[in-house]
Amino acid sequence: MIPANDILGRRNEIKDCIAADNMDEAMRRLIDFIRDFFESMEDEVLLLSRDYHAVLKMERMRLEPIEQIERLKGHIANRVLATLKAALHQIEHS
Amino acid sequence: MIEQLHQRAVAIRQILRKHPKRGADLLMNFARRFAANPQVEDDVILYKVRLSSVLSTAEKQDVIDQMEQIVDAIVRDYNPDAVKAHIEKESALAQVIRRQLPPDDLVLTAKNIVKRYASSDFTLRLDHLELRLGQITGLVGENATGKTTLIRILAGDLATDSGTLQYPLFDPENKLDWPQLKEQIAYVPQELPRWHGALRDNLSYEAALHGIKGTENRKAVDYIVQRLGLALHLDKDWTELSGGYKLRFALAKALVWKAKLLIIDEPLAFLDVKTQLVVLNDLQNLAKSLRHPMAVIISSQHLHETESVADQMLFMRDGQLENLGKTIDLGAKRKENTFELDCPANYSELQQALENFPYFQIWNNGMQWIITTPLSASGSDLLQHLSVHGINVYYYRDLSRSVKTKFYEGNL
Numbered sequence: 001m002i003p004a005n006d007i008l009g010r011r012n013e014i015k016d017c018i019a020a021d022n023m024d025e026a027m028r029r030l031i032d033f034i035r036d037f038f039e040s041m042e043d044e045v046l047l048l049s050r051d052y053h054a055v056l057k058m059e060r061m062r063l064e065p066i067e068q069i070e071r072l073k074g075h076i077a078n079r080v081l082a083t084l085k086a087a088l089h090q091i092e093h094s
Numbered sequence: 095m096i097e098q099l100h101q102r103a104v105a106i107r108q109i110l111r112k113h114p115k116r117g118a119d120l121l122m123n124f125a126r127r128f129a130a131n132p133q134v135e136d137d138v139i140l141y142k143v144r145l146s147s148v149l150s151t152a153e154k155q156d157v158i159d160q161m162e163q164i165v166d167a168i169v170r171d172y173n174p175d176a177v178k179a180h181i182e183k184e185s186a187l188a189q190v191i192r193r194q195l196p197p198d199d200l201v202l203t204a205k206n207i208v209k210r211y212a213s214s215d216f217t218l219r220l221d222h223l224e225l226r227l228g229q230i231t232g233l234v235g236e237n238a239t240g241k242t243t244l245i246r247i248l249a250g251d252l253a254t255d256s257g258t259l260q261y262p263l264f265d266p267e268n269k270l271d272w273p274q275l276k277e278q279i280a281y282v283p284q285e286l287p288r289w290h291g292a293l294r295d296n297l298s299y300e301a302a303l304h305g306i307k308g309t310e311n312r313k314a315v316d317y318i319v320q321r322l323g324l325a326l327h328l329d330k331d332w333t334e335l336s337g338g339y340k341l342r343f344a345l346a347k348a349l350v351w352k353a354k355l356l357i358i359d360e361p362l363a364f365l366d367v368k369t370q371l372v373v374l375n376d377l378q379n380l381a382k383s384l385r386h387p388m389a390v391i392i393s394s395q396h397l398h399e400t401e402s403v404a405d406q407m408l409f410m411r412d413g414q415l416e417n418l419g420k421t422i423d424l425g426a427k428r429k430e431n432t433f434e435l436d437c438p439a440n441y442s443e444l445q446q447a448l449e450n451f452p453y454f455q456i457w458n459n460g461m462q463w464i465i466t467t468p469l470s471a472s473g474s475d476l477l478q479h480l481s482v483h484g485i486n487v488y489y490y491r492d493l494s495r496s497v498k499t500k501f502y503e504g505n506l
Contacts, residue, residue, distance in 0.1 A: 004228075004382045005195050007188045012126075019122055019139045021146040024323060028376065031321050036384040037191055046320050053325035060326070070147035077143045081136045091187045 007037055011084050018077050027052055030080055038087045045083060052076045096172065099128060103169045107162055114158055118142040121161055129168050130176040138164060193384050198226040200262045201355050201389040202248060207257035209243060218243050220257070220415040223408070227263070227354065228387040230378060232400035232421070234497055235410030241393040242284065242359055244415065248391065249281035249357045263354060277304065280348030284359040286340050293343055294319075294328045297350050304351035318350045322376065338369040345373070349380065356381075356390045362399060370399055378403045397498050398491075409500045418497060425495035430454055432499050433473055436462045436489035437480070447483035451476065457505055462489065464502060 002009040017026035034045045055072045058064050110117030125135040207220040218240040246252040264278040297315045306314050322342050362370045381390045394400045407418040454466040473492045493499050
């Protein structure tokens with residue numbers, strides 16, 4: 001297991017989860033990552049998680065065509081990657 | 095270096111065409127190591143996500159073409175100085191925010207505990223046990239050997255006959271004011287108590303009981319709901335939830351107020367394999383949190399799964415607790431290797447195949463063969479030897495560093 005204080009290792013783990021199509025795990029690890037290192041971004045990440053679960057709900061209830069669901073999931077993946085980047089930029093700018 | 099990069103790029107392009115997902119994995123690693131622009135790695139990840147979705151043949155080819163263009167761009171734009179500068183910049187940023195691992199404060203200590211049941215001749219004995227913040231302790235043992243009794247004692251649910259039980263983090267003066275102390279202990283029993291009403295209200299109530307009110311209460315509930323993936327089940331009641339979600343909800347109730355000691359009895363008992371992994375993974379990540387670490391003790395019959403997350407292991411036999419110490423040190427002082435395997439051979443065929451192999455004992459546990467060997471004979475030596483003698487092994491596990499050997503002690 002990557003040590004809890006290895007920030008780059010933990011970021012890469014999240015990216016690996018997305019690439020492995022394991023978005024549930026990526027989201028859980030993102031929440032832990034932000035809580036441990038970037039507390040000020042916690043609300044933003046919880047909102048992202050809510051949006052992700054809303055997409056899962058649409059998928060489960062077949063509220064949208066599969067193409068649209070997949071597009072939305074891709075969009076969530078993009079937002080997770082952008083959040084990781086923004087978190088590191090936050091240190092740079094501070 | 096450039097030549098090697100070109101060769102690697104050619105190989106990735108070929109794999110991308112034959113096995114796009116595997117090629118995308120290789121490209122991701124290639125981008126992580128050699129792309130001058132760090133955005134390239136994220137682009138590859140997004141293309142890989144796209145590959146996992148339902149695509150027409152033309153769309154799939156389009157994604158592969160795009161990834162091939164990325165391969166070309168990485169090689170074309172390769173600049174070792176830029177790559178090095180980027181790595182150094184990230185390392186420097188990581189140093190700025192680097193936090194110390196939290197101290198592994200002592201949460202619970204138990205010494206010379208004895209518990210007898212008047213109705214039977216069962217006696218539980220524990221010499222010494224410590225639970226620390228950030229650590230997971232696995233408690234395993236045969237059925238009816240006292241695991242649940244021990245768990246209930248540690249949770250303050252059952253009194254001892256003698257011995258010392260202390261909770262230094264919550265009760266530094268050792269007053270053992272149980273009503274107050276039990277408020278600090280999150281205990282998830284094997285049989286989950288039924289609750290009434292919706293999950294959301296129960297979580298909010300549980301947080302309020304621990305003094306978390308108003309906006310903080312809503313935030314704490316929202317956090318744990320998102321973290322444990324309960325969002326789709328918030329308005330459900332007990333009867334509408336599967337066993338896995340009942341357990342996750344019980345965990346949420348314990349974690350919503352940021353417990354520092356989590357005692358959990360047989361959490362894996364009724365979960366499917368996938369849910370077991372999710373629960374264990376969650377416990378591991380949450381226990382080792384930098385900001386809110388906790389001490390966790392799990393009793394379980396799932397030996398390998400528990401070993402995979404536990405920092406220390408306890409083994410219970412006939413009421414006697416044996417502290418096996420750190421999981422990474424299990425088997426360090428062993429005198430033999432122990433292997434578990436399954437193959438179509440019978441005892442005499444196996445014995446014949448191993449005639450010239452330095453084994454100590456072959457034993458059948460009813461399902462698999464258990465073979466012990468000197469430390470000089472490794473598992474790969476054993477497998478190779480069996481293969482050479484025409485024995486097809488279709489299940490194999492090295493138990494040499496596993497607590498499972500404790501279960502076989504009387505037979506080996």
